[in-house]
Structure formats: structure tokens, C-alpha cells
Amino acid sequence: MTTLAVIVYFAVHGAPSSGPPRPYAADARAAYVREALAALQATDPTTLAQAKAYIGAVSQSACTSAFARLRVECTMSVARRYCAAKKGGSVCSLYADVIASRALAEDYFLSSAARYALLQQSRDPRGAIERELRRMEGELAVDMRLSSCRCATDDTRCLALAIDGFCVAAGDEHDLPWQACVAALTWFIGTTPR
């Protein structure tokens, strides 16, 4: 009887999957981008600004290292601790990931020369850099919109698929890593008032 029950269970639910998890498979990526987008849209701007200021500042200062991987691990730890302290749960973890990735991606969008020029010209260099990043993220979003995206602004499922597809192509055609592209687009779309 027990054997029969087990056979019926696996017949209904399917055999347990084997092999390593695939969090970066296409469908899993799109689902994650959708969750991140929803988390950004659901969080109030003040909370996001605080998280961005804290994680961004630590990533640029205490986490700075000659070894890129150390900086990545450090930034991730800082973001985790921040969410634990705020008791933000999975929503915090999602938007903190976008913020941490965005902080690490800054070098891809702003060259040292451009950053130095901003530091020289502005009395509020951090604000100037943030505005410049925002402008470039906006350009990227426009590029995506013109090239492939036909989604409504509130259709997060469609947007997530579009962001993932655009960033895979951008990574192949240009020297922009997928995660940097996704963080930029998700942040821009998720924090732009609809």
C-alpha cells in the first residue's frame, strides 16, 4: 500500500529534480528581475535613498580593495547586514541587491576621467555623479524601449523579460555585464514615478 502511495505521489508531482540549481536560467532570471522591480516599486523612496546612501558609501570606502572579488563579497555582506538590521526581509534583500550591484557597476558607466571632471566642476560631487549615473541609466532605458520593449509601464512581467533580453544582448554586443545592465534598468524603471 505504501509503495503504491509513493508511486502515485511521484506520478502526480513528478520525480525529484536532480543536478545543481540553475538560478541564472532564462526563466529564473526574468522572475528575479520581476521580483526586484516589484520590490523597488513597493518601497518608499526615503527608505530606498537611505539604503542607497549607506550601501553605496560603504562600497566606495570601507569595501574598496585591490581585489575585485573582496570588494564584491564585502559589499554583499554590508547589504545583508543592512537588511538584517532593518528587518526588511526578502524585499529589502531584493532592492539591496540592485543597489549593491549598481554601486559596483559605477565604473562601467563612469570612467575615471569623467568622474574626475565631475569632482572638479561640482560643489556636490556625489550629487553630480548620481545625476550623471541617472542620466546614463535613462539613456539605457530609452535604448531598451526603442529597440525591443513594447511593454506597458505597469506590466512588470513583460518589463522583466524585456530587461533580461536586452541585457543579455547588451552583454554580447557591448562590454556591459548583464548584472550591471539589469541593476541600472531596474533601478531607473523601479524608482521613476509612474
Next chain:
Amino acid sequence: MIGTKTLSTLALVGLVAAVARLTGLLRPDAFLALDGRTAFVLASFAVVVGTVVFRFWRVGERSAHYLRFVGRRDAEEDEVHCVGGDRYRVVIGENHGEAFDLGPRAQHVACVALFLLLGLVTLDRRAVDLLATVPERLEVDTSEYCSLPSDAPAAASPSDPGCALIRRAYALGYAKDLGSCAPKEREASQTACTRRQRDEPFLHFAWRRLREFYRQTRGVATADYFAALAHEFEARTDGLATLYATERELIASTPRASHHVFTNLPEPPDSVMTARGCLERTRHVGQRVESGVAGATRGSRIFEHIVVQLMFEGRYEPAAGSCREFQIHWGAPTSACADLARSPEVFLAAHGAGEHLHAALGRRKVALALRELDARTGRERGARAVVPAPEEFVSLSCYIEEPRAAPARRFWTVRLEDQTLAAIELRVPPTSMGGDSLHIDRYGYVASLLARGFHYGAVLSDAGIDVAAAGESVSRSLVGNDFLLTRLYGLESVDVFVAPDVIAARADLLEVYPYYVHLRNYVHLFRLQYEREHARL
């Protein structure tokens, strides 16, 4: 019977038109190459000069004389023999209106057309540019005379410290001299002025210049100088065929290298390595080898993609060669290299490679002849004096995919013209048909086929020497369901060209792996090695 003015006008128009046609100036592309300014100058020249000639030479009026072909017939009384013998002759007579003459408007048009054609023959963009600078070059040098030396010594600078007091003491007699505050003498000119002196008579100045010219000419125009000139002229006259061949190859864009890869893979339907458009189509290709492509030509597309990435893609640095000098011959037999070694001319002709290859070898012969000519005339051509050996600019390779466990390489000797070349044959296992493959092994095969001494390993990688530790560390860091974006930055420390297993074990990472980080280094090192082994004429 035709008026002499009409005959002259038509003959001149015909003559100039023939010259213009022979020199290629009447081709449509020659007209298209004219810029706006040159076209305006030409048109103005034709209208102004043509009209002036028409008016002042009275071309529009009736001809005073006519010419008539009379053959065997007798000439009229008032006609005079002009040209010809007893059987065929042309006579000249006074025209009272009976001879054919073009109307004034037609003559005017003919005059303008004549000078338009003359302008086309004699004026081009460079000539117009030179004409534009004539006024500047005609400006008279105002410094024709030597400048007058100033009689007054330069005054000491009033800002010299303490000098005012010393000058005052000197003026009152309290000091014997001014010392360092004395006015400084202007330094004598280092070179004597050879221009005309203010009080020098013109004839004396002219004689002085003539004498100077003679002195300089006597120093240069020696018998040896003229003998060397004559020798160079004779040598270059003897080498006219070589010089002509050099120019012809430049104009015809004869290939400067000839590289051929024969493969048993079928030709892909949208191959980018075609004679036309390959420069544009190979300039930018995706970083990732297209793994989603299925079908019989999948292996061909992957092979071509890797060849283009290694050789011609211009994203990171200039291409290693010209795609017009690199041909992939698809659908070759698996015995391609053996057939090539056995009867090279027949094999190359059958695969459409013979003409290209012989053209490159022919260009080398011309380059050698030119170098010899330069040596005889004592001319230096710098880098052009070095003519590469055939194996540097000609390569023959066979890339064969067949069922086998491990790759095998073999060299074949090919005798072509009077040269001995080495053809390399590489037999490799077929391309993996799995959609989730990196094809890193193909990179290694293709790279070693094109640049025989190329090798890539952990020492050359930007990821560091301890590949295994880095791979293990990254593999651990990519386990987890949170912070999926941030975790991926660690992937940059994994070089797939050294440790493909790290990524191959995680098929889901194929689309998000930053290929450019290490592909750039791989391509850079490949091209360094390729340029060490190959050259262009």
C-alpha cells in the same frame, strides 16, 4: 566646301575631346570626382575665355577662305592647291558665302566646349588650389634690404636694481664708470647679411648674386654628379617595366597576402567571409559563439565566428589582416592537404584559390625587382626595402572535422611556382551539438591553425595563475538564491579560456558570463603571435 574657321573649330574640338577621352577625363566617375570649386572654375574659364576668343577672333563671322576636296577634277581659276597630289587634293579659295559655315551660335557653343575640354585636360583640384595661392606667392618680400644697425646703444633697463643711483653718481662725477649698469652693446649679428645693402648699386648686387650662384653651382654640378644622374636615368629607364608593374599593382589592388583555409565543413548560408562586404560584416560580431544555431551548418558558423573574432573583429584592436586576403574554402575533401601536396596547381584551381595566390606571389616578384632597381639607383625606401618571404604572406591550412578521439596535426610540403610552402593539416573531433557548449576547444584549434606558435594558459591569463582555486571559490560564491546580481561580479575572475569547466558545469551562466573580459586578452595575445609569424607585402 567648308569654311576654314568652321573646320579649325571642329578640328580643335575633336582633337581636345580625343585627348580627354584617352586620358579618361570624360568618364562619368571623373566628373563625379570634381568638387564644387573646381567645377565652378572650369565652367567660368570655359565661358569667359571661349566668349573672348569668339568675340575678338571674329569666329562668328563668315570664313574669308574655304577648303574644297577636288579629287581628279580641275580646280576653279581662283582656287589654289593646298594639300595632296594629282589624284586627291584639297584646294583653298576665297569664300563669298558659298562655303559651309557653322552659325554664330553654334560657333560660340563650340568655342565654349573647346575651352571646357581644355580646362578638363589641364585643370584639376590641385591646379585650382595652386592658382588660389598665386597672389600669396607673388607678394614681394619687403625685407629685400639688410636692416640698418642701430647707432644708439641700448639703454640700460630702468628696472635694473640700484642702477638709477649709480647713473646719477656717474653723471655728477662721483664714479668713474657705470660698471654693470653701463648700457649694453647690442650683440653683433652671428651671420653676415647677404641681402642688398641700402647704398649698394643694383648692378653690383646683381653681379654679387650671379657670382654666388656660380660658386654654388660649380660645387654641385661636377662631372660625377652628371654621371650619377645619367646612371640613375639609364637604370630607371631599364626598369620601366618594373615601375609600370608596381603602379599597375597599386591601382589594381593586387593582394598583399594570400591565406587559404580548406575545410570539409559545408558553407553556411549567410557567410560573412565573402569577397564583397566582408570588411563591414566582420568589423563587429557578438562575443558569444552562437550556440543556439542548429542544423548541418552549425559547425561552420562556429568555425567562421571564431576565425572572425580572432582575425578581423575590430572591437578591441586593429584587425590582424585584411579579410579580402583570407579565404575559407568550404566543402573541401577530407584529403584536402594530401591533394594539395600532390598536385597543388590543379587543387588550387579547382577550389578557386590559384589566381589569388599567384597574384600575391607575383606581387612579391615585382617587389623584389623594385628593390633591385632601388639598389642600382641608390634609392632608399625604408620599410619597403624588406620583402617578406613567401611563407610569411602565403599560408595554406586544412581544417578537417571528423569522428575521432583527439586532434591530430600534420605538415605537408607544397611546391608552388619555385617556392616550397608548408601546409598545415588539423584533424579535430566534430563540434559539439549540445546547445550549452562554450566551444573553447574550437578556439584553441583555430588559433593554433592560424598562428602555429600560439599558446594560451594560466600564466598569460589576466585571471591569475591559481586557476583551480579561483574557480572553486567562484563556484562556491554562486550558490545561493539571494543577491543574484551582486554575486555575478565574481565571475570576472574566471577565465573560460583557461578553466572552461567552471562555467561548463553551470550551463545557466553561459548567457551572463562577461566574455569580453578574457576574450579581449585572448584575441590580443593571438594577434601578437599572428603578426610575429605573418606579414603583408
